[in-house]
Each structure stands twice: as C-alpha cells, then as structure tokens.
Amino acid sequence: MNQAVVAVRRAHSYDESETRSAVAAVLADIGGLPAIVRPRAKVFVKVNHLSPPSPPERGIITHPSFTAAVLTFLKEITPHITVGDDLHPSTPDGFEVSGHRTVCDRLGVRLVNLRETGFVRVPWNGAVLKEIYLAREVVEADVIVNLPKLKTHSLTLFTGAVKNLYGTIPGGLRVAFHGQYKNPPEFNQVLVDIFAAARPHLTIMDGIVAMEGTGPANGALRDLGVVLASKDAVAVDAVASRIIGLEPLAVGTTRYATGLGLGVSSSDEIQVVGVPIASVAVPRFKLPPIQAGEIVGRAPRFLARWVTRQLTIQPRVVARQCVGCAACAQICPTGAATVVRGRARITRQTCIRCMCCHEVCRFRAIALRRSVLGQVVRPFLRAGRRARRRRVSA
Numbered sequence: 001m002n003q004a005v006v007a008v009r010r011a012h013s014y015d016e017s018e019t020r021s022a023v024a025a026v027l028a029d030i031g032g033l034p035a036i037v038r039p040r041a042k043v044f045v046k047v048n049h050l051s052p053p054s055p056p057e058r059g060i061i062t063h064p065s066f067t068a069a070v071l072t073f074l075k076e077i078t079p080h081i082t083v084g085d086d087l088h089p090s091t092p093d094g095f096e097v098s099g100h101r102t103v104c105d106r107l108g109v110r111l112v113n114l115r116e117t118g119f120v121r122v123p124w125n126g127a128v129l130k131e132i133y134l135a136r137e138v139v140e141a142d143v144i145v146n147l148p149k150l151k152t153h154s155l156t157l158f159t160g161a162v163k164n165l166y167g168t169i170p171g172g173l174r175v176a177f178h179g180q181y182k183n184p185p186e187f188n189q190v191l192v193d194i195f196a197a198a199r200p201h202l203t204i205m206d207g208i209v210a211m212e213g214t215g216p217a218n219g220a221l222r223d224l225g226v227v228l229a230s231k232d233a234v235a236v237d238a239v240a241s242r243i244i245g246l247e248p249l250a251v252g253t254t255r256y257a258t259g260l261g262l263g264v265s266s267s268d269e270i271q272v273v274g275v276p277i278a279s280v281a282v283p284r285f286k287l288p289p290i291q292a293g294e295i296v297g298r299a300p301r302f303l304a305r306w307v308t309r310q311l312t313i314q315p316r317v318v319a320r321q322c323v324g325c326a327a328c329a330q331i332c333p334t335g336a337a338t339v340v341r342g343r344a345r346i347t348r349q350t351c352i353r354c355m356c357c358h359e360v361c362r363f364r365a366i367a368l369r370r371s372v373l374g375q376v377v378r379p380f381l382r383a384g385r386r387a388r389r390r391r392v393s394a
C-alpha cells in the first residue's frame, strides 16, 4: 500500500518561469500548498547553504531562483515566512553571495542567519542524542519547508532532504559531532535524530543541476533537470536515489529514518506522480569514493571502527593549490589540520576523516586519497555497486 506521494517534474534550467512552472506542478501533484500551509501560518524555509559562501553556479546550494519560486507560492497563503540557514559569519555574507539576500529583499521575505536568532535546548530521546539544540526559528514555526539540493557527499554518500536539517543546529556542534561520532553509522544516526526533531512538513528538492563525484562542495555538476516534492522527506531521498541509480537503503540516513518510521523508502510504499522515475533516471551518476560507509553499515559493531579507518578515503593537501587561508584548520574538530609556513598540513594519526576540511576549502587544495586497502577492495565494491544499480533499474 502506498504511504507517500512523491511528485517528480522536469525543469531544464533555473530560468524563473521554468522553475516556477515545475514547482507549481509538483505542489499541485501532492495536493496543493493550502493542504499543508494554513492561512497566516508561521513558515520556516530551510535552504541549503555551505561554508564558505558560494555563488549558485557552483551547484553547492539551493539555487535562489528555486527558493524564489517556492516563496512566490507561499506568499499567496501567508505573510509570515522566514528563510534561513546557519552560516559562518563571513565577508562577503553567504546570503549575499548565494543570491538569497537579493531574492528575499525583492519578495519582502525575512532572511535570517540561524546563529543570530539563537537555539533552544530540546530534550530528545533519539538513537544517539538525548538533547538537541535546535534553531529557535524551527522550534517556533508552524510549518517547516525543506529545500535541499541533490548532491553526493564524501562522508555520507548522499545529501538531500534528511541531511539538510543538520543545518538547524549550531555550527560549532556540527563540527564537534564529526569528532564525537566518528564512524559513518553513528554519524548517520545523529543526522536522523536531528531530522526527527526538526521534521519538515514539506520537502521540495532542487535537482535541476545536481552534484556528482566528490560532493558536497567539490564534485562535478550534473544536469538532472528534476524537481521533487513530498510531505515525506525520506521518500524524497529514496526517489532521488533511484533517479541517480543508487539503492535507497545504501544511504545511511534513509536506512535509519526508514527503520525509525520517520518516512518510507521502498517503491511499494511510494506513489510517484508527475513523470515516471524511468524517464528522468540518469546513467553512471558518479558517487564519491566512500566505500567504507557501505561496508561499515554491514560490519559487526566491534569491527566498524577498524574497517572505517582502513577503508575511508583520506584528505590530502595539494600544496600547489593551497593559499594558506587556514579555513581547514579553523573547522577541523581534532586539530589534525594546521597551517605551517603558509601551507596546510594534515596529521594522519589525529585525522578522523570527517571531510570538513575538504568541504570548506574553496581552493580545491584538499584532495581525497584512497588508502592502500581501499584501492585493493575497490573493484569488488564497484562490482557490488553495479549489481545494486541493476537491481534499482530493474
């Protein structure tokens, strides 16, 4: 029996009218916005940003045209809309660079950096977290609208609807959690705990230009030309995974969220409306070299840490590209990344492979290197992935 409806529509560019038509269509397909947002409701719209600030053409953030299209429809129902994310203070300001400030100013919508409006302690009986510091804007909203970007992620394999809510906790805690919950299964559980606490009422995913390879910041752009929407964020991730040829349950956040009943992911439980998955599915979408997560998820717990260390990719400094800006050292939760004589250096023994340095380096000076054992097992893992992809497309 279908428990979730996921709308999928085509949009080939961020041209304003094309994006708006696609967003209008997915909203109509899932029953219309008024069925989710009552008049004058207080709505929080979570966009997907990443430090350092990046312009929309880099494909790292929710495109501002996409956000503008969603805001246009929300404004027909309520004037109480806030757009936000937790951004590292920087000059120029991240919202300025992303284009979100221009869009919000034009539409007369409030835009906030979540660290400026503060966080509220929420007792939580999660799989890992027993309390969560959640953005005040999220806690006080009647409706949460989630606008993730469809991307790969070098630590979690995929980042979409569930992981986008990680940005609703303080930035310092996000970095600390990387250090505290080092192995991918545990970290994925943390992501799902936060998702459960900030559970969105509506998710509309920007998959018009996606990111493949070594996402979420340094991958390659891939024109997917899709917009997805559902009241079930887990189902959105599951359908997005199928579009890129990835088995939904290979994504840790989808697996844990499904297990906790926070959404559905199997094709029997999801009704896809709009256009069929087969018509938008793409071949050979490049996944990040993060095979450890795939294995660790199946390994006994006592082996998980060892397997993770042996197989995860490692960050490596590309000296000729490093300008010594120290962004990597500032974000590194363990002090493994430092800057010595104007060049970054990574101490392998204390590196927990959280990939924060890779994510934050805007000069592509942190490359990802596979361990020797990782290189040996790579052909087997690739064969496994190919087999799973065949099952997905069957």
Ligand code: SF4
Pocket: 317, 321, 322, 323, 324, 325, 326, 327, 328, 329, 339, 343, 344, 360, 361, 362, 363, 364, 365, 366
């Ligand atoms: S590796 Fe990147 S983030 Fe680190 S100092 Fe060099 S340029 Fe800056």
Ligand code: SF4
Pocket: 315, 328, 331, 332, 333, 334, 335, 336, 337, 346, 347, 350, 351, 352, 353, 354, 355, 356, 357, 358
């Ligand atoms: S060096 Fe990079 S990958 Fe290693 S712990 Fe520091 S931020 Fe994480």
